[in-house]
Amino acid sequence: MNIRAPLIAFLLCALASPSLLAQADADFAKANQEYAQGHFGEAIAGYEALIRAGQWSANIFYDLGNAYFRTGNFGRAILNYERALALEPHHPEATANLQIARDEARALEMQQSWPERYLRFASINQYSIAAAAAFWLGAFCLATLIFARRRSATMIFLAMCCLLALSISVFAIYTLDRGGKGSALAIVTGKDVQARLATADTANSVLALPPGSEIKILSTRGDWIYAALPNNLRGWIPAKNAEQVRL
Amino acid sequence: MYQLTDRPATTGSFAPLYTRPAFWTAQFVPFLALIGFAGWKIGRAKIGNREARRTAALQHEAAELMHKLRRNAAPPGEYYAEASRVVRLKTALASGSGGLDPNVVDAETAADTFKLNSDSRDQLRRLFEQSDEWQYSGAHNGPAKISPENRREVLELIENLK
Numbered sequence: 001m002n003i004r005a006p007l008i009a010f011l012l013c014a015l016a017s018p019s020l021l022a023q024a025d026a027d028f029a030k031a032n033q034e035y036a037q038g039h040f041g042e043a044i045a046g047y048e049a050l051i052r053a054g055q056w057s058a059n060i061f062y063d064l065g066n067a068y069f070r071t072g073n074f075g076r077a078i079l080n081y082e083r084a085l086a087l088e089p090h091h092p093e094a095t096a097n098l099q100i101a102r103d104e105a106r107a108l109e110m111q112q113s114w115p116e117r118y119l120r121f122a123s124i125n126q127y128s129i130a131a132a133a134a135f136w137l138g139a140f141c142l143a144t145l146i147f148a149r150r151r152s153a154t155m156i157f158l159a160m161c162c163l164l165a166l167s168i169s170v171f172a173i174y175t176l177d178r179g180g181k182g183s184a185l186a187i188v189t190g191k192d193v194q195a196r197l198a199t200a201d202t203a204n205s206v207l208a209l210p211p212g213s214e215i216k217i218l219s220t221r222g223d224w225i226y227a228a229l230p231n232n233l234r235g236w237i238p239a240k241n242a243e244q245v246r247l
Numbered sequence: 248m249y250q251l252t253d254r255p256a257t258t259g260s261f262a263p264l265y266t267r268p269a270f271w272t273a274q275f276v277p278f279l280a281l282i283g284f285a286g287w288k289i290g291r292a293k294i295g296n297r298e299a300r301r302t303a304a305l306q307h308e309a310a311e312l313m314h315k316l317r318r319n320a321a322p323p324g325e326y327y328a329e330a331s332r333v334v335r336l337k338t339a340l341a342s343g344s345g346g347l348d349p350n351v352v353d354a355e356t357a358a359d360t361f362k363l364n365s366d367s368r369d370q371l372r373r374l375f376e377q378s379d380e381w382q383y384s385g386a387h388n389g390p391a392k393i394s395p396e397n398r399r400e401v402l403e404l405i406e407n408l409k
Contacts, residue, residue, distance in 0.1 A: 021256070028254045035250055056259045059251040066248050087259035097248060125264040136277040143281060147288035177263065246261035
């Protein structure tokens with residue numbers, strides 16, 4: 001009796017998933033059609049419904065970015081291009097359009113530290129795989145060394161290389177995740193946004209942030225975000241005027 | 248600014264790989280492989296130790312018997328039994344890691360192991376026959392004492408088994 005409920009749930013999921021996928025495909029095609037006909041508002045609504053349903057893919061975020069670009073909302077266009085690139089770092093169309101949108105909006109970019117710049121040739125996921133591979137290869141080398149009668153110099157060298165690769169990968173994951181373009185990256189979506197010295201609209205302004213500008217969220221207090229800003233500044237901005245790239 | 252109309256079948260995730268449960272679940276595969284590898288290595292080390300102990304015991308016994316044979320003091324029955332025992336031990340040692348039991352070694356096996364010529368092969372066969380005669384009949388067709396010449400020949404034969 002106990003096994004019946006999960007079995008029925010599994011069967012229902014197995015039966016429902018193809019129809020859900022077909023529905024998502026139809027919604028995506030409809031949104032694309034709206035875009036092609038110049039109905040950008042309807043296209044945006046269609047893409048956002050798909051995203052709310054969890055259908056995340058680089059192409060959907062890229063298409064949504066294009067739709068926002070056509071409506072002149074550069075902040076949200078840049079946000080969605082960034083999301084497309086977060087899912088697929090080497091998405092050529094998103095990279096190209098992001099640059100165009102940034103130029104149009106005169107958006108400010110976060111400065112990256114030098115390790116972040118050099119380590120960005122691979123993604124966090126690739127470093128995670130490299131770290132796991134180096135860890136297990138190193139563990140096998142150590143096991144071989146422990147049980148071997150004679151310590152092989154090659155094995156010791158290989159173990160040291162694995163340790164080095166593991167250290168570099170972990171450092172890269174930490175640097176990229178905590179860096180300016182890491183998990184805390186957010187995009188200014190509002191217009192005429194001013195970063196301020198305190199959590200009040202009357203507080204002195206630190207920096208004017210054009211739509212699409214990058215910020216790094218450091219903490220939140222009520223409706224305000226304390227963020228690291230481009231040009232190595234820090235300030236408070238209203239939470240409604242920025243959205244985090246990673247959902 | 249054209250649209251991309253193909254939608255991937257699988258959905259993406261913003262969560263880094265190392266935060267996903269599937270990543271950590273996948274680590275069980277190399278973990279189990281490592282446990283298996285360590286177990287295999289430990290098993291092999293145990294087998295290696297047992298083999299080393301056996302080899303050391305055989306070498307010790309062979310050295311003791313050779314020492315006794317050189318002293319010239321043993322009566323013929325004991326002398327031939329010990330001489331054939333040394334041949335068996337040397338054959339078992341020479342057979343390598345196969346672990347040949349010295350008790351099952353006969354003259355032919357020993358001769359094949361050491362690739363002896365026909366003269367040495369005959370000598371070895373005679374040695375085993377004499378040993379068996381003394382062991383099972385308690386008597387010998389030849390003289391009751393072993394001549395120094397015979398002892399020297401037997402010793403030379405055994406020492407040349409390499």
